Amino acid sequence: MKEIELKEIDEKVYTETLDNGLSVYMLVNEKVNNFYMTLSVKYGSVDTEFKGENDSSYTKVHNGVAHFLEHVNFNEGEGKTAHEFFNNLGSSINAFTTYDFTLYEVFASNEFEKNLNHLLDYVQTPYFTEDLIKKEKGIILEEVKMGKNNPSYKLYYGMNNALFKNDNRRYPVTGDIQDVSDTTVSELQSVYDTFYHPQNMILCITGNFNPYEAMGIIKENQSKKKFKKYKNPVRKVIEEPEKVVSEYEEIEANVEIPKVKICYKMKQDSFGEIDEKVLGIYLSIILRNNFGATSMLKEELLEKELVVGIGATRDIFNGIVTLEINVETKYPQEVIPIIQEQMRNLKLTKEDLKRRIRCNIAALINDFDDIEYMNTEIVDQLITYGKVYDDMYDIYSNLNMQDAKRIMRKINLSNSSIVMLLPFKDNKE
Template sequence: MESIRYDRLQETLYHEKLDNGLEIYVLPKEGFQKTYATFATRYGSVDNHFQVEGQEEVKVPDGIAHFLEHKMFEEPDGVDVFSKFSAKGASANAFTSFDQTVYLFSATEQIEDNLDTLLNYVQNPYFTKENVDKEKGIIGQEIQMYNDNPDWRVYYGLIEAMYQKHPVRIDIAGTIESISEITKDTLYSCYNTFYHPSNMMLFVVGGVNPEQVIDQVRRNQASKNYAPQGQIHRYFEEEPTAVGEKWKEIKLPVSQPKFLMGFKETATGLTGEALQRKNLVTKLMLDLLLGNSTALYQQLYDEDLISDDFGYDYTGTSEYAYSMIGGDTRDPKLLVQRLQEEIGKAVETGFSQEAFDRSLRKRIGNYLRLLNSPESIAHEFTRNRFKDSDFFAILPIYESLTLEDVNQRLRDHMNWEQLAVSVVVSP
């Protein structure tokens, strides 16, 4: 077991990599009553074309990572996993994103029992033709529910408008047609590939003893047999530089139009600190441009073009990246026009040093506050670690950023040729 000390944050992270490849991280938080644990695999909705070193290339139906997450909660003894956690005073859940699947629990008692439950059910798949067919109906209803959700449709509409080839454009749950092709054999194939301990990570944070946690996990894993597995190669079609659609309009009953616009970026190949730095400087730039304390935000609000739900975000990986800007608006086309005008002015003039310093302090403050939330720590650390970066190393990166870094990022990212817009309007 190694300890990694972050003196400025006054945190010590404990780490061990087991013989089967599983990485364990434990962050003790003295005085915290709650313990939060995540058991995550680097496997998400975009991983539908892959090859394990030494094996055949495989293509699987869209939505299978999400489908697999659902099926992991069913056990051979018929007892629901949620009830097992509940009986031990824990709350459990799971989620699938583009690039990871995470199983988790939160508890203030019986931590050892709950940790064994987490490890054991995720490492004990149970798929039959009958329970797979039954799940298709359940997930089909979920897909239909999201198809009728205006917020989800405007969000995915923008991704679909931006990307032409990359599987990020496909709904995480897949389609009713794609999940109909899923069988227990394809589930086992994906499970055996991506749920191998060498592709997974356990993170535990809270009032725990690191040595005890890691020793418990060692014993748990020693009782299970995993043959070594080669590297997983993921394949993606080459994504065109241009967006697929400039303007995508979806009709659903809404009281006011829903609007999102975004700037598409294609594969950068960046990983580790370089990718982390790009993500941080982009989010800082968006905060300087569109944060709720900016002049632009106030102008648009005074013009009744935006409301309190107006916001922005940036997603950046080595394979794809994009910003999202928007919310409800009375006039989507006018809002695009106004944003183009004002962003164009900002690109010409750049941000001031005073505004940069203020926004940077705000971002650093938000980061430091996250360190008081076990949930935020676990999810942010896992997300960063799967991208070969360190969540606890963010502070020095922030402090190294300059005004010119942000102004350059503004000029680079706000490329109107890469703009796509998604709106949901009433029929």
């Protein structure tokens, strides 16, 4: 078992890749009395066209299959479910599907070995029947219908459809009603057989436990199982153009105060040769400084009572960068030009950057006390960047104004979308 020393932090991540390909990462925190386990499968909602490395053609499945499979996996046959097993242990379990991966989690404070073994067992032991799929369809369809009536859902996917022409992020993670209705057992089995292999999984454990004992449990568990040969799946590459689909959209929803998303879309390579993680940090700092909780603009807009709230996020994926400003305001026509003007004149002083660096380093150290956050951070780094960064302290310390200014100059404002969520006319729902 190897140790990844996290520089300047006095923490270490234990890691080993088993003979069957399962990647294991563990971070010990003896100051807590519990532990958090996650088993992540590198298969998400955007992966709807794929093939094995030796296959001649791609398989296409319905949108939402990753999420559907997440639901089905809790069933264990003979009327039993994983929920019942973990409830009897006093443990809390859940799962969620993202665009890029599916994660199964266990949070507990005792029975470490039983929790760990059963997490591995129920995820790695599929149980699909026609009756079960029919039952789950009803549950998932209700979830989809509830989502479609949710204002935040409408705004989020309204923006994604305005931004993306080809990328599957324009579709709901759950799939739409027709997708769920048409999903078949054979589709679920095909996805499971292709992606649910130890070689495509990450087991991450954080909290108070003995990593060497944990590794012994994991190896014994996996040694008892036989897996089919890994298909080494190839995902179909979908090229996404830089140009947005629509520059302006209005959506009606059950809201009292309008909500606005202003999003800029650009190519990642326009920023030149820079590590993706580092680019993301710079962009986050720039956005927070201009639109965050302590920004001057937010204070001014709140003081003038022009907004109820304002914030900003960024995303980087498949060579695309998006910068998004979110505003809740009764006066969108007044506020939108102010936001656009701020984007044209982004501000970041040397003192601003120093303060943001200090905040990030403090958070980096303090975050180790949060075992759920650290588990999420490790998994996110592995899924997104393919590694655990051991030099985050140095990365923050080496941020500088020269690079920050260069990145601000490279931000392309020529491709943007505005999506407004407005109250129903005549107060209709």
